[in-house]
Amino acid sequence: MSVIGAPVSLTAQPPVQITKVADNVILVDFGRVAFGNLQLMPPANADGKIVVRLGEALSEGRINRKPPGSVRYAEVETELKGADPLVVAPPANSGNTRPAAVPTPATLGVVLPFRWVEIEGWPGELDPAQIRRNAAFASNWDANAATFKSSDDTLNQIWDLCHYSIGATTFAGIYVDGDRERVPYEADAYLSQLGRYYSDGDVQMARDTFDWLSAHPTWPTEWAPHLIFIAYADWMQTGDADWLAAHYDALKSKLQFDRARVDELLGSNEAQVKHDDLVDWPAGERDGYVFTPLNTVVNAFHLRALDLMIKLASALHKDDDVKDFSARRTTAYAAFQAKFFDQESGLYHDGEGTGHASVHANLFPLAFGLVPDQYRAHIAAWLGERGMACSVYAAQYLLEGLFENNGDNQAMALMTAPTDRSWKHMLDSGATITWEAWDQRFKPNQDWNHAWGAAPANILPRYVLGAQPLEPGWSQAIIRPCLGPLKSAEGKIPTPRGPISIGWEKDKTFKLTLQLPSGVSAQVQLPADENSKSVLVNGKPASAQLKNQRLILNESVSGTAIIETQP
Numbered sequence: 001m002s003v004i005g006a007p008v009s010l011t012a013q014p015p016v017q018i019t020k021v022a023d024n025v026i027l028v029d030f031g032r033v034a035f036g037n038l039q040l041m042p043p044a045n046a047d048g049k050i051v052v053r054l055g056e057a058l059s060e061g062r063i064n065r066k067p068p069g070s071v072r073y074a075e076v077e078t079e080l081k082g083a084d085p086l087v088v089a090p091p092a093n094s095g096n097t098r099p100a101a102v103p104t105p106a107t108l109g110v111v112l113p114f115r116w117v118e119i120e121g122w123p124g125e126l127d128p129a130q131i132r133r134n135a136a137f138a139s140n141w142d143a144n145a146a147t148f149k150s151s152d153d154t155l156n157q158i159w160d161l162c163h164y165s166i167g168a169t170t171f172a173g174i175y176v177d178g179d180r181e182r183v184p185y186e187a188d189a190y191l192s193q194l195g196r197y198y199s200d201g202d203v204q205m206a207r208d209t210f211d212w213l214s215a216h217p218t219w220p221t222e223w224a225p226h227l228i229f230i231a232y233a234d235w236m237q238t239g240d241a242d243w244l245a246a247h248y249d250a251l252k253s254k255l256q257f258d259r260a261r262v263d264e265l266l267g268s269n270e271a272q273v274k275h276d277d278l279v280d281w282p283a284g285e286r287d288g289y290v291f292t293p294l295n296t297v298v299n300a301f302h303l304r305a306l307d308l309m310i311k312l313a314s315a316l317h318k319d320d321d322v323k324d325f326s327a328r329r330t331t332a333y334a335a336f337q338a339k340f341f342d343q344e345s346g347l348y349h350d351g352e353g354t355g356h357a358s359v360h361a362n363l364f365p366l367a368f369g370l371v372p373d374q375y376r377a378h379i380a381a382w383l384g385e386r387g388m389a390c391s392v393y394a395a396q397y398l399l400e401g402l403f404e405n406n407g408d409n410q411a412m413a414l415m416t417a418p419t420d421r422s423w424k425h426m427l428d429s430g431a432t433i434t435w436e437a438w439d440q441r442f443k444p445n446q447d448w449n450h451a452w453g454a455a456p457a458n459i460l461p462r463y464v465l466g467a468q469p470l471e472p473g474w475s476q477a478i479i480r481p482c483l484g485p486l487k488s489a490e491g492k493i494p495t496p497r498g499p500i501s502i503g504w505e506k507d508k509t510f511k512l513t514l515q516l517p518s519g520v521s522a523q524v525q526l527p528a529d530e531n532s533k534s535v536l537v538n539g540k541p542a543s544a545q546l547k548n549q550r551l552i553l554n555e556s557v558s559g560t561a562i563i564e565t566q567p
Contacts, residue, residue: 279360347382
């Protein structure tokens with residue numbers, strides 16, 4: 001059992017391929033990177049020394065012994081003594097076992113991320129039964145709890161990459177930032193939480209990470225409100241008022257009212273401008289953002305945090321807080337529009353005193369619902385044209401903003417773009433766990449095992465399949481598929497009440513097949529075009545209203561339903 005967080009256990013994994021690559025050198029491929037160590041079962045007459053190399057990267061058909069950045073390589077010399085089994089792992093890494101790092105359970109031994117193994121000096125042939133990777137996963141990780149398949153095979157591969165990444169990065173028992181530090185950060189944890197909800201439904205690891213971060217907060221300005229995001233996501237996933245009440249007071253400090261001005265916007269002092277206000281990470285991914293004492297991104301997060309805290313306070317009947325937060329939000333929102341929005345361009349500037357409009361100054365307000373209705377389409381289109389001018393972290397919010405504002409085509413094009421700033425690039429580069437950055441050139445010390453790069457694990461089921469909780473605990477869901485260029489999609493989404501199964505096809509009309517678990521009803525919003533005039537539910541006419549290119553059913557559905565648009 002893990003010392004901290006959820007139980008973690010080792011799973012014995014057989015090799016995918018064994019190849020002789022040089023005289024007396026065997027290369028073993030486990031197919032995907034996982035955190036773990038190696039177990040060898042030598043033959044009875046084995047003796048002498050062998051050299052074992054473990055790595056995440058290949059170079060010219062051999063393990064890369066000098067990989068870039070934080071990409072892992074280790075070499076271990078050990079001795080065979082007959083048939084005695086061996087567990088092979090390097091000494092603990094001093095970089096990720098510092099006091100700030102999360103310790104992995106002592107029962108696991110030293111674990112590191114690797115896919116490839118070279119063995120030099122093995123006696124005779126290496127039989128597949130003689131080697132196993134002991135891979136560390138959360139004990140309750142269920143790789144079969146969620147599925148996704150669409151008419152775009154690249155998108156399917158991206159989901160598979162990201163879905164696996166969520167499971168493979170549970171090795172520490174709480175959500176950490178990758179192998180370089182193994183330190184929890186609020187933004188990393190939130191993206192991991194969303195991915196986990198849509199991958200196997202577990203809620204406990206996010207809660208354990210929340211507790212860690214409450215005791216060990218990190219320094220970026222925008223990371224503090226991410227704890228509010230985590231708590232709100234928990235509330236919507238579980239409807240657990242007891243957990244929320246126990247953690248409510250800790251959330252109030254994350255509103256950072258000590259930085260609020262008379263207009264309720266958060267100001268930044270010199271140190272915060274230079275260091276704490278992050279906008280995006282790494283620094284080269286900020287699209288030329290101009291930092292000022294009044295920062296648009298910082299205040300977009302502040303307004304979003306206020307919106308969520310109003311909902312959480314209302315859920316707990318904290319009427320005085322609801323009144324206080326609502327008044328502050330009204331004042332801050334008016335100031336936000338007045339200080340940052342440029343009527344002439346229809347865009348937000350980076351901050352007070354600068355005319356520069358970065359993608360970040362616009363993607364966060366769009367994702368957080370802060371853009372006035374009449375400007376949303378313009379900003380969504382502008383962001384789609386600018387491309388992926390942000391990091392894999394900010395891409396979570398960029399994609400949310402596009403999908404929420406009829407930018408399906410642009411969002412899917414960004415995910416599958418044939419550039420070095422997409423998940424397709426990770427696939428083409430041989431990644432089996434998502435990276436910390438789009439490419440090594442954008443962050444030379446990046447991890448190749450970073451769950452904050454796995455946004456499609458939650459984005460694709462939330463938007464392409466279209467399922468999200470509408471009421472806490474999934475008592476009511478919203479089903480709002482986003483089609484983009486796809487012809488079909490299907491999948492399974494875990495919820496606390498049981499799995500939701502969704503399948504849809506787009507031809508001359510749109511057909512949705514929906515299976516909801518007991519206790520869940522759904523508000524259904526169908527994509528509408530010039531051929532969509534009416535709706536059938538299980539073959540019978542159903543009333544619906546046309547709004548924002550959607551046919552919204554007037555009555556909720558439950559159980560199994562086949563819903564079709566009609567010309």
